[in-house]
Amino acid sequence: MSTSIFGGAFHQIARPQGFPTRDHFAHTTFAIPEPAPGTALVENLYLSVDPYHRGRMDGRENGFTLHAPLEGRAVGRVLASRDAGLEEGDLVFHREGWRTHALVTAGVGGARRIRTYDGVPVHAHLGILGGTGLTAYAALTRVARLQAGEDLYVSSAAGGVGTAAGRIARLLGARRIIGSAGSADKVRHLTEAAGFDAAFHYHDGPVGELLAEAAPDGIDVYVDNVGGDHLEGAIEALREHGRIAWVGAISSYHDEHPPAAPHNLFEVVHKSLRIEGVLVSNHTNLQEELEDFLVPHLRSGQFASETTFVQGFEHTVDAFLGMLRGANTGKTLVDLTGSRSSLGS
Numbered sequence: 001m002s003t004s005i006f007g008g009a010f011h012q013i014a015r016p017q018g019f020p021t022r023d024h025f026a027h028t029t030f031a032i033p034e035p036a037p038g039t040a041l042v043e044n045l046y047l048s049v050d051p052y053h054r055g056r057m058d059g060r061e062n063g064f065t066l067h068a069p070l071e072g073r074a075v076g077r078v079l080a081s082r083d084a085g086l087e088e089g090d091l092v093f094h095r096e097g098w099r100t101h102a103l104v105t106a107g108v109g110g111a112r113r114i115r116t117y118d119g120v121p122v123h124a125h126l127g128i129l130g131g132t133g134l135t136a137y138a139a140l141t142r143v144a145r146l147q148a149g150e151d152l153y154v155s156s157a158a159g160g161v162g163t164a165a166g167r168i169a170r171l172l173g174a175r176r177i178i179g180s181a182g183s184a185d186k187v188r189h190l191t192e193a194a195g196f197d198a199a200f201h202y203h204d205g206p207v208g209e210l211l212a213e214a215a216p217d218g219i220d221v222y223v224d225n226v227g228g229d230h231l232e233g234a235i236e237a238l239r240e241h242g243r244i245a246w247v248g249a250i251s252s253y254h255d256e257h258p259p260a261a262p263h264n265l266f267e268v269v270h271k272s273l274r275i276e277g278v279l280v281s282n283h284t285n286l287q288e289e290l291e292d293f294l295v296p297h298l299r300s301g302q303f304a305s306e307t308t309f310v311q312g313f314e315h316t317v318d319a320f321l322g323m324l325r326g327a328n329t330g331k332t333l334v335d336l337t338g339s340r341s342s343l344g345s
C-alpha cells in the first residue's frame with residue numbers, strides 16, 4: 001500500500017458556548033498508515049454522529065481533546081490486517097469515527113467483527129442493532145420493564161432512539177404509544193409511518209397540556225430523551241407505579257448550567273414512580289439478545305428501522321449539527337460508501 005494516499009479526519013479546534021458551529025471543527029488529512037503489528041487498517045463505511053458528542057465538545061471530564069482525532073462509532077471494512085483477530089474484508093464496529101480510515105485492534109475500545117445477516121444492511125449496526133437500538137431496548141426491557149398492555153410516551157420520538165423505542169415497544173406488546181417531536185411533518189410521520197398511536201408537536205403549547213390531550217387516561221412508562229418541560233409533563237401524566245427510563249436531556253445540552261429540576265418532582269413520591277437513568281455502556285451484555293430479538297423482524301420486512309443518511313465524509317460536521325437541530329428522522333449516519341473522492345493523494 002502506498003503511503004502517498006491520504007485519508008481525511010475532522011478535529012475539534014475550539015470550545016463552543018451554546019450551539020456549536022462548523023467553525024468549531026477543521027478538516028485535516030493524514031497519510032494512511034500501514035497496519036502496525038497487532039492492528040488492522042479499516043476503511044470506514046458509515047459514521048455515527050450522536051448527541052453525546054455535543055457534551056464532549058465542552059472539554060469537561062472525558063471531553064474531546066482539541067486538534068486531535070475525535071471519538072465516534074463507525075463501521076468499516078478491513079483493508080489490511082496484522083491483528084490475529086481480524087482478516088482482510090471483515091466488517092468491523094469500532095469507535096475511531098470522524099475519519100475515513102483508522103487503525104483498530106479487535107477487543108480494544110469496543111472494536112469487534114460484526115455479525116452479518118442476509119437482508120440486514122451493515123449500517124444497522126450503528127442504528128437499530130447498534131448503540132441507538134440497544135439504548136431503546138435496555139430502556140424498555142431492563143429499566144422501565146414495559147409490560148404488554150401498558151401505555152408509553154416517548155420524547156424526541158422521531159429521532160434514532162425515539163423511533164427505535166416506538167418500534168420495539170410495539171413488539172413488546174405496548175398498548176398506546178404516544179410520541180412528541182419538533183415539527184408538524186415529524187408528527188405526521190410518527191402516526192402515519194412510524195407506528196405511533198398519537199403524537200404532538202412540542203412547540204404547539206405547554207408540553208404538559210399537549211401530553212394530557214394526547215394521553216387523557218395517563219401513561220405507564222416514559223422514555224425521556226429530552227428532559228426539562230417534557231420530563232415535567234410526563235411526571236404529571238404518569239399513573240401510580242409508573243416508570244421513567246431517563247435516556248437523555250437534549251433540551252439542555254447547549255446550556256452552560258444544568259437545568260432546574262421539574263417543579264413537580266414530589267409527584268414521584270405521591271404516585272410511587274420510579275426514575276432510573278439509562279447508560280447504554282452499562283448494557284452491552286444485551287447486544288446478542290438485541291440481535292436475536294430484532295433480526296428476524298428486520299429480515300421479515302415487518303420492522304422498519306429509520307435512518308437519515310448524509311452523503312460524503314466532507315459533510316460529517318453538517319450531519320452532526322443538523323441532527324442537533326432536528327434535521328433528521330431516525331438515526332443520523334454519514335455514508336462514506338460513495339465518497340472515495342474525499343481522499344487526496
Ligand SMILES: NC(=O)c1ccc[n+]([C@@H]2O[C@H](COP(=O)([O-])OP(=O)(O)OC[C@H]3O[C@@H](n4cnc5c(N)ncnc54)[C@H](OP(=O)(O)O)[C@@H]3O)[C@@H](O)[C@H]2O)c1
Pocket residue numbers: 050051052131132135156157158159160161162180181182183186225226246247248249250251252278279280281323324325326327328330331332
Ligand atoms: N444514555 C445513553 O446511553 C444514550 C445513548 C444514546 C442516546 N442518548 C440520548 O438519547 C437522546 C436521543 O438521541 P439520538 O441519538 O436518538 O438523537 P436523535 O433523537 O436522533 O436526534 C436528536 C433530536 O433531538 C431533538 N431536539 C433537539 N433539540 C431539542 C429540544 N430543545 N427539545 C426537544 N427536542 C430536541 C431533535 O428532534 P426534534 O425535531 O423532534 O426537536 C433531534 O432530531 C439524546 O438525548 C441522547 O443524548 C442517550
